[in-house]
Amino acid sequence: MSVRPYRDIYRRKSRQIMVGNVPVGGDAPITVQTMTNTLTSDAQATIRQIKAVEEAGADIVRVSCPDVESTAALKTIIDNVSIPVVADIHFHYKRGIEAALAGAACLRINPGNIGSAEKVREVVKAAKDNGCSMRIGVNAGSLEKHLLEKYGEPCPEAMVESGLEHARILEDNDFFDFKISVKASDVFLAAAAYHGLAEACDYPLHLGITEAGGIRTGTIKSAMGIGSLLWAGIGDTIRVSLSADPVEEVKVGFDILKTLGLRHRGVNVISCPSCARQQFNVIKTVEVLEERLAHITTPMSVSVIGCVVNGPGEARETDIGFTGGGKGTHQVYVSGLPDHRLKDDNIVDHLVGLVEKKAAEIQAEIDAEKAKPNAADAAE
Known part of the structure; x- marks a missing residue:
């Protein structure tokens, strides 16, 4: 077969972290993630949904842990599925500690939002002690007040600054096993923020267009946003956010990677x-x-x-x-x-x-x- 240089994609060099037994970043394959929409406290329903996305090919799955009932169910869930589970702990530092102790492979957390420096140290210690990585998740719809006052509105610069501020908190606690996302529902805003972040650090990047919509519109938005970034060599793991069954998110994610020749499944x-x-x-x-x-x-x-x-x-x-x-x-x-x-x-x-x-x-x-x-x- 002839050489086709126009198809070459040169991935941004990033450090590699582990999400459970799945490498993210470096020269590892770009992974596909999704998130459950069951009540995490309903362990059996959540397990069934995770098994369905496993069958569809998901490499990593995220579950929401907003309350103690959810983290209490986490160990049962993790013990009965095969792929790494990321615990989205929202703002409560105790949920992060509980999730790490339950065996979560990763915590979705913005350390600047969980309170005092002591609380951050406790979460970091729990993560270190239990081999748990983290994801800093910046969202245009929930930027910190001081950044909105500084920039006047959500913008790429504000999103990058937010991500780096949270990163510094973890770095100051001698913790470096994390990835960062800077998501927005606006494709242009998200893409510009990711380009800025890619230049500013070497951490692995989690790509997504948040609140993208239903299957048709959400697939198009995600393909445009995530696809353009991957084509530019940016991105180490992706999640397609659809108002649909999580299995559909996994299918679209693999279709985006397949279209770009970055990963083939099916x-x-x-x-x-x-x-x-x-x-x-x-x-x-x-x-x-x-x-x-x-x-x-x-x-x-x-x-x-x-x-x-x-x-x-x-x-x-x-x-x-x-x-x-x-x-x-x-x-x-x-x-x-x-x-x-x-x-x-x-x-x-x-x-x-x-x-x-x-x-x-x-x-x-x-x-x-x-x-x-x-x-x-x-x-x-």
């Missing part, structure tokens, strides 16, 4: 919008196909094109290709090459079978490559 379906040239019902075929292929986690690509104008060209670049042909007979491609022809009957069933077979082959190759000893191992 089947990337390339399909045409359909037109009068289509030789089969493209829209319905793709709708059903995406649903039927949702269980595949192996990274691969499938093209579904309604006619021969663009079909063969797209098929050359995908693992499985399907192009509409005349008289109800269509062309199937495997690994970019014409393989066989197919009648209208059972298009979806046939393609699902082909994709599952190809996915198994690709996964076997991936597993075999992983099993090879690296140079360091071989030297030993």
Whole structure:
């Protein structure tokens, strides 16, 4: 395959922290997060939701801990899920200590908002003693009063200053295992703040467009904001904020990473919008196909094109290709090459079978490559 430098993304160099057993920053893969919307005090409901986002591929999950009932349920939740749990403790320092003791992998906390220096020291000690990292979370809608008075309104400079002020508090307590976010619902404001923060520090950055909206509008806002930052090399972990099921947040997050070639999970379906040239019902075929292929986690690509104008060209670049042909007979491609022809009957069933077979082959190759000893191992 030819070299395509226009696709290169050069990630900002950041230090690396651990969120449980998941590395964030440095050269680690960009992680996808979400947040539960169940009552954390209802441990079983929260566990069910976390297992659902685990299945969707989430690397990290955040739960809200506004009260003692929530932190009391935290250990049960953590003991019954596989991915690291971040405790969002709001403003109460005792919730942070309780969450750290319960096994939270990370605390979402703004140290300047929890009271005295002594309270900050107690939370930091609990985090250190229990291997717990932190996230400083700046939000344009809740900037500190002195910054609003200084700048007159939420602006990138105020958000960056807020993040750095909180960071200094942790640094003064000899704590450096944290990441920072500077979120806003305004895409331009958020992007400018992240660019400013990326230049001002080397801490890993958690990206998000907060309160982005429902599935359609929220996905578009998040793709524009998060996507533009990732394209610029900024960002180490992402959360898509949607007024929707958290599983949808995870799916959109992976789609953003997949589109930029930063991380691949599951089947990337390339399909045409359909037109009068289509030789089969493209829209319905793709709708059903995406649903039927949702269980595949192996990274691969499938093209579904309604006619021969663009079909063969797209098929050359995908693992499985399907192009509409005349008289109800269509062309199937495997690994970019014409393989066989197919009648209208059972298009979806046939393609699902082909994709599952190809996915198994690709996964076997991936597993075999992983099993090879690296140079360091071989030297030993």
